[in-house]
């Protein structure tokens with residue numbers, strides 16, 4: 001069995017999943033975009049189910065602690081928080097591990113609202129948050145046929161990261177202080 005240090009892998013993949021229940025009286029935010037809808041998503045922070053799934057995928061790619069560990073849902077600091085904060089933290093950890101985001105694929109599963117009209121805007125927003133091209137971000141949407149989850153929004157996300165050029169292991173220079 002090859003036990004070579006996996007932190008040297010050129011590419012790694014991460015996967016994330018999340019779900020939130022629809023709730024009256026809160027704005028609906030998906031992928032960092034506020035969508036016109038009578039209900040928003042309750043729960044952790046601003047309830048942005050897609051950003052949470054992507055955050056967990058990024059954290060998973062570098063085997064960092066998951067979103068619930070880093071930002072406990074019971075911590076009042078994150079009540080109503082902008083989920084872009086979680087993305088920023090995850091991006092920082094990906095970069096600190098020496099990787100860059102290559103692409104993100106995601107699927108939203110929700111009965112309403114129809115995402116088609118906003119998919120482009122959501123992709124642009126996520127691309128901006130991650131500092132990548134819009135072509136690196138995919139957002140697909142499906143309705144929950146036969147799942148009985150009409151009052152929930154579910155998101156799956158997968159992210160590919162690649163060793164960034166800048167942080168390739170430097171060749172050790174010989175010096176007198178470190179023979």
Ligand SMILES: [Zn+2]
Nearest residue numbers: 018044049052
């Ligand atoms: Zn969440």
